[in-house]
Amino acid sequence: MAYQQHTGIFKIPQLTSEQEQEYLHLGEDSFQSLLERVLNTPNIPWQAEDQYDGVSIFEEKHEPHHLSYRMISKINATIEELARIHDFSSPANCKCYVSEYATDIINMETLHSFIERTKERPFRQAYLKWNAIRSPVPMIFCHRDFVYVETQDEFELNSGLRGWAFAQRSIKAPFAPKLYDFGYARGELLDTGCVYLETEIPGVLDVIYCLRINFNGSMPSWARRIGLRARARGLDLMNDRVHRLRLCSQHLRSPESCDCKTTTNSCFICQKLQHFKHKHCQSCGKVVCAGCSRTWKLHGTEDTEENLQFVCVCIACSLAIRGRTTSDPDRVTQRSSSAHLIPTMKEVLVERPNSFEMMNTITTAELATLQESNELNDEPSLGLDLSYVEVYRSRRR
Ligand SMILES: [Zn+2]
Ligand SMILES: [Zn+2]
Ligand SMILES: [Zn+2]
The missing domain is CATH 3.30.40.10 (Zinc/RING finger domain, C3HC4 (zinc finger))
Incomplete structure (x- = not known):
């Protein structure tokens, strides 16, 4: 266990086996409830919130105690590739993930690793983690940090299609004092995570990202929207990340x-x-x-x-x-049926500006425009498409 004695931002005491079991159980519970929500309960009053970088963002309105969002997208990737990208068993992997994929994460550390990947269950991991999320508007709202259990595993639907997911749930962590002095307010994750599902098209996965979060402080909707877009951009960047993995495994x-x-x-x-x-x-x-x-x-x-x-x-x-x-270099997706999923040449070429860098240098005038456009644009224009859930529901019967 590489992280047992790790002393990064916090000093983690040696966990007793009871504590370990407790965290593992909590993580398992969080994983199951995330899957349950994504696969079995589509009838929540979701309201279309935004569309950004090919990611549809929905908000669960009338949830009084926390914010609840769902982001839906597709990715050209395999479960093996995603599990590899989400391997946080070394500080180098965490650093790489933050710098390559998560523009809204300031820092991330694995405090403890409960399960090592094995040949029998290569996609199952459980970690105790800490991360700090950049505030969408740092001069007004301070950054948030989280201490949570993250559980990753694969699963199979009755249809035979596979899926892989990770779920994060905040824990009470006496060993991880709050970091107000560093400008972080502690937030709470309530079964936040991402579910990747194989589709009928080989090499294309459905992506359903669930964000259930308690910021412990209020944030107006226009500021939340900036934060959501950063997350959506992270989901989209995953395509690039997989692309790079494949290039690495290729003879160049x-x-x-x-x-x-x-x-x-x-x-x-x-x-x-x-x-x-x-x-x-x-x-x-x-x-x-x-x-x-x-x-x-x-x-x-x-x-x-x-x-x-x-x-x-x-x-x-x-x-x-x-x-x-990467696992099967000769397998090419069926172009004819999935043509709409493969980006056009122009899209591949577009080097998108780092929207988060731009957000961090936002001016007062821009803020006013954002607030204004938010007021004008409050009526969502997107139709809610939860057909993927219906499809999987019928498959599970
Ligand atoms: Zn030449
Ligand atoms: Zn070429
Ligand atoms: Zn040319």
Whole structure:
């Protein structure tokens, strides 16, 4: 147990086996109630709240004691890949996750690891964790931090389709004093987590993120919306994260390898002539222009800064990689039926600005505009689509 004696932000005492059992039980309970809510209770008065980065956001209104949101999206990934990304058994993994995927998380630490992954149950883990979430408007609301049990596991529906999920529930933690001096107010997670479900399309998963949270303080809806968008962006970034994992497991050419004597000097996609030093796609090796390729930042296979490298991959290869899995490189998703799920070439190329950086430098004038637009735009325009739940419900019968 790598984290047993770990002394990062808190000094964690040696847990007795009774304490361990208690936390494990709590985590199991939280995991089951998350699944229960996602798969069996669609009839909550959900109200469409927002749509951002391909993620639909719904709010459960009239919940007096806490905030309850659900985000729905799709991802080109496998359960194996997601479980690997959510492996928090080392500080390096936590750091990588925060820097690569969660723009709204300031810091995250695993305080204790209850279960090690085994060959028999490779996707089951349980942790005691702490994290700090960036305030959407730091000059007005302070950051929030959370101490919680996180349980991860896979499951199978009656249909034979698999799923994987993680659930987080806050605990009373006498060993983790509140960090007001550092600008954090302690919040409470009530079975927050994410459920990933296999779909009929190989390599495409449904993503249902449930956020049930008590901020311990009030926050107006426009500020909450900024925070929700950061979370939605995190869900969307997961696509990129999986993409990078796949690139890492691929054989890529060195950037210098060049067979230009036999080829022309124009981009093989848009035909534009490359006058100066041209680039090659490091996957297929063809000459490609900057507009038809993207440079990916890769951490190598170990997710560490030391192995950091930059690789140039053309959009044609990017699309092929997105439809593939690391475990089975030759399996390509059925393009015809899932064409709408695979981003268009243009979408792959768009380097979205870091919306959270922009949010952190928000001006008073922008704040006023946000408040105004929120007032004008209070009527939700999205229809609530919970058909995925109905489908899974009927499958479970
Ligand atoms: Zn060349
Ligand atoms: Zn081009
Ligand atoms: Zn290529």
